[in-house]
Amino acid sequence: MKLTIRKKITVMVLILILTLVSTLGIIVYRYSKEILIEDTKTKSLNTINNINDYFLKNFMRDMEQVVNYWAQDEDIINYRNMPNQPKLVRDIPEHFQYVADQWGGYISVNPDVAWIYFGVQEDGSILLNPLDPTMPEDYDCRERDWYLSAVDQDGKVIWTDPYLDAGETGEIVVTVAKAVKNENELVGVIGIDIRLNKFTEIIKNLVFGEEGHLMLVSNNGDIYAHQDEAKVLENLSEEAWFNELLLNDTGVNLYKDLDDNDIIVTYLTIPETQWKLIGVTPLNINEIMIPIRNQVMGTALISFIITLFLGYGLSLILTKPVEEIMSTINKISIGEMGVRVNIKSRDEFRILGEKFNEMIFEIESLLKERSLHVGELTEKNKEIMEQNDEILAYSEQTEAMNRELSNLVGEIRNNYLSTVKALANSIEANDRYTRGHCERVRNYALEIANGMGFGKVDLNNLEFASLLHDIGKIGITSEILNKEGKLTFDECQIVKSHPQIAYDILSDVDFLKDSREIIYQHHERFDGNGYPRGLKGDEMHSSAKILAVADAYDAMTSTRPYRKTPLTKEAAIKQLQKGRGTQFDPTIVDVFILILLNS
Structure with a gap:
């Protein structure tokens, strides 16, 4: 289909406006998307910090206070085995029963605490409440990780990773412990075993966004607590985003999960355990952006309709002088040399018409002059052809001379080379x-x-x-x-x-x-x-x-x-x-x- 200037102008105006509107729409869409993501990130980070401050920190602080209290108790600090007292694992000595009874009272009102105990440095005994008859008789507290870590930290409260209790109860616990000293002499270690599911209970009923969830994760990717209890002790190391979380103590970023869905992952590090408190928020960006996208497309459609009418009207104004010039050109092309363009508008098209008329006059003059010189050019062409024959003959002679000269140069070089080789042979003869x-x-x-x-x-x-x-x-x-x-x-x-x-x-x-x-x-x-x-x-x-x-x-x-x-x-x-x-x-x-x- 042939496109007239009027159609081209209309199309160009449409393309221009649509390009501007589309570019602006894309910028607004992307900017809105970035604002939405950043707003979600900020809210997620504030939420996870509040959860840590008001729930986890308070619980862990309470547990540490209990450990600190008993680590400073005079009965604990001054504890010594009675003469001929055997190593105890499944029993409490009579002179320690008062302390064990107090522990029992605390556990009765704190069901999340599995045991409170005192590991004795003197012989490796462990005095715990409640008693566990399944404890191995050869148990030595001094060989346990919680004991060694507490002694190594020398006066600081330590938290262990979850582990299976030494008895046969099947309890998975986290230990809070602290070394006890009497005038710089190690007496033993006070410890509290907290059931691992306590951490799941803390975060289970917390709200993290409309569809988000919380979890506590070790540096190895093991889930220690999750709002979905079935996921506890699963491993996150296959998640592409998890390794990035190990590089910083806190942060928030947009990632893809294993199903290639957009998620915002917010995390912070719990100083006492180095575990990560992680919040995962699904983010269906496309669904959220539908209203904005519809608004952009509606604006583009309205702009298209307005531009279509504007472009067509503008093309009518601009193409009328062009049509006048084209009509004149068509008449000249069939031999009507006397015609002239008549443009009445007061703009550049009028000047163009005047210059076009001047050009037609010049062409008529040139055509007349050309007719006069055609004969002269024909004669000159004959002379040129004759001279061309002479030049061709000289060219053949020159080519022959060049070949002869090339042969001479080659012969001279061979002579030089022969001379040089003769001199070289004289060297080798000596x-x-x-x-x-x-x-x-x-x-x-x-x-x-x-x-x-x-x-x-x-x-x-x-x-x-x-x-x-x-x-x-x-x-x-x-x-x-x-x-x-x-x-x-x-x-x-x-x-x-x-x-x-x-x-x-x-x-x-x-x-x-x-x-x-x-x-x-x-x-x-x-x-x-x-x-x-x-x-x-x-x-x-x-x-x-x-x-x-x-x-x-x-x-x-x-x-x-x-x-x-x-x-x-x-x-x-x-x-x-x-x-x-x-x-x-x-x-x-x-x-x-x-x-x-x-x-």
Whole structure:
């Protein structure tokens, strides 16, 4: 379907308004969603803090006060076993019965307390109320975790994690205990066992949001108390959000549960036990946001209807001058050159119409002028075609000359290379141990240079330098070159002069000007300890650094007067790595080793 300008304007206005309304709606929707989530987080955190302050803290404080009271009781502090008194586990000695009776009175009005007891340091007896005939006869309180923790904390009240009572009652209890001392001498430990289900009873009837629930959880994820008793002692470690709770003492955040539902998890750490009091609130964001979403969509629909009428009216106003111009263009296209645009509006369209009329006048003038010059252009075209034939002939001649010149250049290079090889052979004739050395060094050096992306000119200079790098040995006697024993200092200095001798020999050979400098530096070291000038790093010619690595590798893997057995490739690579950054450029060593390992 063809879209007219009027339709395009209407559509563009619609798109513009809808884009603005949609963007604003999305921003409002998201902002409202964030406010809702943050408000729920704040309420959840305040609620869980209030629950802890008014219920858990008060209960735990009461239990600690009881323990502190009996830990300061004179009968407890001054307790001693009677002479010949046996170790007691299932009975109370007569002189302690008064204290045990008071414990019984407290337990009768606090059914959540399972036992109150005194663990005796003297012999490991445990004096408890109510008595438990199922207690093992070999029970020793001094070996129990609650006893050891209380002694270790030295005067502080401790809380244990839930555990199964030592008797056969099947009770799961939490112990509150404190060490008792008489003038810094340990007398024993006072303890109270609280039934674990007490904590579930505390939080069971508490309200946490409309659909939320509370629980007490250990750092291992074990649930110690839950508003749903069936979930006690289940483990939360598989919940993705649980491990994050262990990183902080308190917090609130939005998570996903195992069923991929949104939940807000609020938590705080109970200092006495390090348990986490956790509140979980389901959050059906989509359902809550339905009214806001409907309002946004309604606003968008009303905006669409209003924009549709506005866009259509605007397009009527804007397209009338355009239709006038299009009508004139259609008449001109069928040869009616005398027509003109007549726009009466007082805006840019009127100026456009005037300029359009001027353009038509210019086109008419140009058409007349074109007719006059067509003949001239035809004649000029004939001349150009004739000249083109001549240019084509010259081009063929030039191409033939270029081919001939290329052949000459290749022949000259071959002649240069033959000359260089002849000079290289003269080197090897003087040193029986280096036959083929220059050719091998050339091959290694060119492989490295190609691997590093050297250009053709640099490759030529490096090739000549590799073949001639030992030409200076012509000036050194064969006795020194082929000496099998260790060279004297003077003999070493003579050998070290061969780069200078080479430099002097080649001084008058113009095409070896650059190669001569490479040869002169090929015994310099990357760390500046080479010869003859002690150059280092970037002071050295890059091709000279390549030649140094190639020369050293071939020397290590070839027979020499001072080494009858050449190194293996693997041993030579290790030596190159050893000299990396000192004798040799690290980058060149890395490139060469990669070439060797792939060959």
